[in-house]
Amino acid sequence: MSDLQQEFGQSLDLGDLNLNEFEQEETVEGNIRMDIQPDAAPTPGMSEMQKMSLFSRIPVVLTLEVASAHISLAELMTLNNDSVVELDKLAGEPLDIKVNGILFGKAEVVMLNDKYGLRILQFNTKDLGELTR
Template sequence: MTDINNDLASALDFDFSVDEPAASDQAENEQQAQLQQRKQRNLSLFSRIPVTLTLEVASVDISLAELINVNNDSVIELDKLAGEPLDVKVNGILLGKAEVVVLNDKYGLRIIEFNNKELGELTL
């Protein structure tokens, strides 16, 4: 197994067991330090994983017959009101709401609402 595979295996080795209380404050401090180091290692590994961030303006369900009749002059009404916050998604999972801003002649996002999701929910 390569070092990267070992890092990945150890990073994904989540320990859900309940530990017995530490015998002393020193032992508890050492456990906390080891746990913190493990979290840092996991975070370092996860920080290199690419994800797709998407800004969704709105959506609409239309029939295939309506879609076939779409041409250059067609207007399709969407399900959001003008000025309403837009959905920010990570890998298709709703992460929060944002508004569009302009930064150096490019579009950007100002996050105005953030859903505190667990990492596991974002990987589904």
């Protein structure tokens, strides 16, 4: 047998092998090199202002709903320019503030520099999570 055949015929003794002597390869997860990422220190928690600033650039539609009326299609077809439709709110009653179609508060209409504005009487910011549903 040749020397090479004798070397392969012998069993390997891995007890003397120290894996810490070898250089570690870069750890790659997806496209992120984990070996150059700073260690993420646990943060005690973000303040409410920091949490809200994450969402500050997301546009929403704020509407002021005066009132509504339930009428039949036949009644709708008879309406013309001089028609009056009775609504379901009393004059002077606070109007509904809706954000993306979800009720969030009450307001009254005011005039602001020759434009309409709204004075918020009540606004529920605790239910803003409802906008994601």
